[in-house]
Amino acid sequence: xxxxxxxxxxxxxxxxxxxxxxxxxxxxxxxxxxxxxxxxxxxxxxxxxxxxxxxxxxxxxxxxxxxxxxxxxxxxxxxxxxxxxxxxxxxxxxxxxxxxxxxxxxxxxxxxxxxxxxxxxxxxxxxxxxxxxxxxxxxxxxxxxxxxxxxxxxxxxxxxxxxxxxxxxxxxxxxxxxxxxxxxxxxxxxxxxxxxxxxxxxxxxxxxxxxxxxxxxxxxxxxxxxxxxxxxxxxxxxxxxxxxxxxxxxxxxxxx
Amino acid sequence: xxxxxxxxxxxxxxxxxxxxxxxxxxxxxxxxxxxxxxxxxxxxxxxxxxxxxxxxxxxxxxxxxxxxxxxxxxxxxxxxxxxxxxxxxxxxxxxxxxxxxxxxxxxxxxxxxxxxxxxxxxxxxxxxxxxxxxxxxxxxxxxxxxxxxxxxxxxxxxxxxxxxxxxxxxxxxxxxxxxxxxxxxxxxxxxxxxxxxxxxxxxxxxxxxxxxxxxxxxxxxxxxxxxxxxxxxxxxxxxxxxxxxxxxxxxxxxxxxxxxxxxxxxxxxxxxxxxxxxxxxxxxxxxxxxxxxxxxxxxxxxxxxxxxxxxxxxxxxxxxxxxxxxxxxxxxxxxxxxxxxxxxxxxxxxxxxxxxxxxxxxxxxxxxxxxxxxxxxxxxxxxxxxxxxxxxxxxxxxxxxxxxxxxxxxxxxxxxxxxxxxxxxxxxxxxxxxxxxxxxxxxxxxxxxxxxxxxxxxxxxxxxxxxxxxxxxxxxxxxxxxxxxxxxxxxxxxxxxxxxxxxxxxxxxxxxxxxxxxxxxxxxxxxxxxxxxxxxxxxxxxxxxxxxxxxxxxxxxxxxxxxxxxxxxxxxxxxxxxxxxxxxxxxxxxxxxxxxxxxxxxxxxxxxxxxxxxxxxxxxxxxxxxxxxxxxxxxxx
Numbered sequence: 003x004x005x006x007x008x009x010x011x012x013x014x015x016x017x018x019x020x021x022x023x024x025x026x027x028x029x030x031x032x033x034x035x036x037x038x039x040x041x042x043x044x045x046x047x048x049x050x051x052x053x054x055x056x057x058x059x060x061x062x063x064x065x066x067x068x069x070x071x072x073x074x075x076x077x078x079x080x081x082x083x084x085x086x087x088x089x090x091x092x093x094x095x096x097x098x099x100x101x102x103x104x105x106x107x108x109x110x111x112x113x114x115x116x117x118x119x120x121x122x123x124x125x126x127x128x129x130x131x132x133x134x135x136x137x138x139x140x141x142x143x144x145x146x147x148x149x150x151x152x153x154x155x156x157x158x159x160x161x162x163x164x165x166x167x168x169x170x171x172x173x174x175x176x177x178x179x180x181x182x183x184x185x186x187x188x189x190x191x192x193x194x195x196x197x198x199x200x201x202x203x204x205x206x207x208x209x210x211x212x213x214x215x216x217x218x219x220x221x222x223x224x225x226x227x228x229x230x231x232x233x234x235x236x237x238x239x240x241x242x243x244x245x246x247x248x249x250x251x252x253x254x255x256x257x258x
Numbered sequence: 259x260x261x262x263x264x265x266x267x268x269x270x271x272x273x274x275x276x277x278x279x280x281x282x283x284x285x286x287x288x289x290x291x292x293x294x295x296x297x298x299x300x301x302x303x304x305x306x307x308x309x310x311x312x313x314x315x316x317x318x319x320x321x322x323x324x325x326x327x328x329x330x331x332x333x334x335x336x337x338x339x340x341x342x343x344x345x346x347x348x349x350x351x352x353x354x355x356x357x358x359x360x361x362x363x364x365x366x367x368x369x370x371x372x373x374x375x376x377x378x379x380x381x382x383x384x385x386x387x388x389x390x391x392x393x394x395x396x397x398x399x400x401x402x403x404x405x406x407x408x409x410x411x412x413x414x415x416x417x418x419x420x421x422x423x424x425x426x427x428x429x430x431x432x433x434x435x436x437x438x439x440x441x442x443x444x445x446x447x448x449x450x451x452x453x454x455x456x457x458x459x460x461x462x463x464x465x466x467x468x469x470x471x472x473x474x475x476x477x478x479x480x481x482x483x484x485x486x487x488x489x490x491x492x493x494x495x496x497x498x499x500x501x502x503x504x505x506x507x508x509x510x511x512x513x514x515x516x517x518x519x520x521x522x523x524x525x526x527x528x529x530x531x532x533x534x535x536x537x538x539x540x541x542x543x544x545x546x547x548x549x550x551x552x553x554x555x556x557x558x559x560x561x562x563x564x565x566x567x568x569x570x571x572x573x574x575x576x577x578x579x580x581x582x583x584x585x586x587x588x589x590x591x592x593x594x595x596x597x598x599x600x601x602x603x604x605x606x607x608x609x610x611x612x613x614x615x616x617x618x619x620x621x622x623x624x625x626x627x628x629x630x631x632x633x634x635x636x637x638x639x640x641x642x643x644x645x646x647x648x649x650x651x652x653x654x655x656x657x658x659x660x661x662x663x664x665x666x667x668x669x670x671x672x673x674x675x676x677x678x679x680x681x682x683x684x685x686x687x688x689x690x691x692x693x694x695x696x697x698x699x700x701x702x703x704x705x706x707x708x709x710x711x712x713x714x715x716x717x718x719x720x721x722x723x724x725x726x727x728x729x730x731x732x733x734x735x736x737x738x739x740x741x742x743x744x745x746x747x748x749x750x751x752x753x754x755x756x757x758x759x760x761x762x763x764x765x766x767x768x769x770x771x772x773x774x775x776x777x778x779x780x781x782x783x784x785x786x787x788x789x790x791x792x793x794x795x796x797x798x799x800x801x802x803x804x805x806x807x808x809x810x811x812x813x814x815x816x817x818x819x820x821x822x823x824x825x826x827x828x829x830x831x832x833x834x835x836x837x838x839x840x841x842x843x844x845x846x847x848x849x850x851x852x853x854x855x856x857x858x859x860x861x862x863x864x865x866x867x868x869x870x871x872x873x874x875x876x877x878x879x880x881x882x883x884x885x886x887x888x889x890x891x892x893x894x895x
Contacts, residue, residue: 035534036532036534038532039532040536042536046534047534053799053801053810054755057801058801058802059801059802059810061807063324064498066328066332066497067537068495068537070419071323071328071330071333072327073324088637089641093642095641095642095644097644118468119807125324125325126324128325129325129327129433129443132327133436133437134437137388137434138388138389138430140387140388141309142708145380148342148386148400149400152394152397152398155395155396155398158392158394161389162416162417165389165416165423165426166422168422192389192391193389196389196391198386198387
């Protein structure tokens with residue numbers, strides 16, 4: 003490990019009691035924070051102090067703390083998951099901040115995501131998108147041998163690149179239109195690239211796009227903020243693939 | 259209480275086929291008359307909920323996170339074992355069975371493990387059909403790598419994110435059933451109690467973590483898939499929300515708990531580096547395919563790793579275990595790391611670390627190949643430690659990772675409470691005293707996709723169950739108890755946070771019930787934990803309100819259960835007068851410091867039955883019978 007040092011920070015944290023509360027920024031001081039600690043561990047330290055002082059700690063979502071569950075995520079100084087590229091909040095370490103910095107911390111802001119409390123939002127619309135068609139219909143049992151259909155390595159790798167999405171919602175939070183196109187594009191690509199996903203590809207693209215509209219997500223305006231902020235660096239080419247699949251399905255399939 | 263494992267008769271390889279034939283069936287039209295509760299949405303719970311719904315049952319599925327996709331199975335990195343023998347290197351169902359029984363230090367049931375090995379091949383087919391993008395060779399066929407405790411390559415993987423991809427497979431199958439209305443999903447719910455009516459599990463009490471409302475849910479059967487209890491150690495590789503509460507509540511209602519002292523300490527984790535630390539991060543065992551573990555020969559050697567020539571390094575695993583080398587099972591690798599550090603040869607600031615070195619592999623195969631195999635792991639290591647593992651060896655140290663112990667289940671995965679089934683890490687059945695790498699994913703999915711769909715049907719078809727709704731007095735009573743407990747917790751208004759208690763408990767457990775144990779320290783820890791528990795109930799400070807989103811209250815409830823459960827782990831560790839797998843008592847070791855089993859007196863499952871607060875649980879023995887493998891001293895030399 004590097005030789006740790008400690009820093010002091012000024013935090014401006016969004017506090018909101020519930021979806022109906024107006025919400026406001028409150029200021030806190032984070033003192034003696036080790037630069038080896040993660041951003042969430044810094045919040046832990048602040049929360050322990052608030053608790054001891056008889057105040058209510060800051061509510062924030064988190065779970066695996068190793069960058070894979072997609073549960074954590076807040077906007078740090080205007081950027082989802084903070085300033086480091088390809089990093090979830092739990093993997094953002096305090097060595098990337100300087101002593102005396104002021105850090106603004108806000109929840110994901112999108113029409114489709116309601117604030118539950120402070121930094122915690124309701125991301126269930128992302129689950130609803132998957133429930134619409136983000137799957138391959140294969141009941142357990144009776145599937146052919148795993149090697150029955152060879153899949154070219156580059157196709158499997160491309161599919162895996164898209165499948166790496168952790169469903170954190172940073173793409174929605176970063177988008178000026180609060181669109182979920184990168185999330186949907188990643189799923190349509192992950193499944194549609196594979197031979198097993200082809201039979202339902204047309205239905206998948208059309209249903210997921212329609213559901214996205216229904217849930218209040220906006221459309222893609224080619225701003226590319228999503229790609230820049232995605233902690234798994236999912237490429238915007240997945241949106242292009244989604245558009246191709248959607249048009250193909252709309253014009254040439256019987257799914258409409 | 260007597261425990262009957264209900265292992266079917268006949269030759270080992272025919273037991274499961276025969277049992278599946280003999281199990282009663284619920285006809286397709288009748289399945290919709292049954293409601294089944296599944297708690298948990300990891301590999302076991304998610305796959306079970308999806309599959310039971312596919313069959314036609316009405317499923318209510320609960321998870322603690324905001325989405326079923328976030329269960330901690332998602333963090334499994336390295337891979338999943340299956341006896342496909344695609345590599346033509348001598349693998350078979352029998353070999354996977356044998357490796358698993360031996361890896362578990364002969365403390366698992368033969369019949370369960372054999373079934374696991376049989377079903378392993380179906381899992382791969384199932385996952386491929388769902389669109390899991392496993393790694394493939396240039397010809398498009400599935401690729402494999404090696405894992406500890408095996409001399410064949412049978413581990414399937416999706417980069418370093420195998421758990422994520424398998425879980426997303428199960429989650430997509432589950433989502434399809436939610437969309438179809440066959441599964442009703444309840445996210446952000448925490449199970450607080452199990453409801454038993456007329457001796458049978460008929461429902462659960464949960465807290466809605468957003469509103470704080472206590473809810474009752476009734477069903478014809480309850481399936482728990484709530485994971486392991488590794489967070490009793492505070493620092494572990496488990497997710498922050500992983501806890502023992504659901505399993506422990508079931509235990510307090512009569513489900514017996516098996517082998518609680520069998521915990522797995524994983525050898526390759528990023529070392530502890532500060533007292534603010536909230537969790538530990540695993541570096542996949544797959545790294546031991548190419549990484550070489552070493553320490554300096556001389557404890558006084560403080561040179562930078564690159565300046566220490568080969569002649570001054572001790573590649574201790576390769577030296578001591580020439581045939582398995584760096585791929586010895588996890589318990590062996592962990593204990594050896596501890597042994598080196600105890601001898602003063604540890605490296606880094608804290609001297610509680612050993613090197614895992616890729617220099618030879620990079621020289622041999624090139625940086626690009628190593629990057630393609632482990633890129634995301636190397637990146638994760640660099641993010642956390644600020645060191646580049648392509649240029650300097652990783653520093654690693656063992657950390658709590660998995661718990662082999664769990665609620666006792668019979669061959670049908672039913673606990674000692676009728677109608678309560680337990681799957682995945684939450685049960686105890688398949689890994690004995692030590693789990694081999696890439697076997698947890700296999701067990702979770704085997705239980706969910708291919709075992710419970712059969713055995714739960716056999717139970718439901720064989721019972722005539724009364725109508726029980728959530729208005730039954732048992733639900734009202736248990737709801738009241740859950741509410742009283744919450745009120746009590748909030749009323750204490752003491753001076754220490756729940757996290758503070760948890761950290762102290764974890765320290766006690768790690769120091770005294772961790773990688774090596776001895777009677778004196780175990781007994782001392784038991785006393786201290788009792789005192790800590792007493793202090794908790796007088797001095798815990800929980801801010802906020804009950805009917806609200808209150809994460810401090812959630813954590814306090816879990817810590818309260820960990821404080822009680824820790825004592826059972828110690829009781830079990832003290833009672834097992836041998837060393838085996840993850841349970842290493844200093845008093846029982848071979849001359850070469852390996853675990854020394856006592857097959858004559860301890861070839862059994864230790865199950866514990868709740869007998870009331872502040873009373874020791876009652877010991878129940880399930881003897882293990884080995885008809886197909888010979889019990890030997892495990893040798894990886």
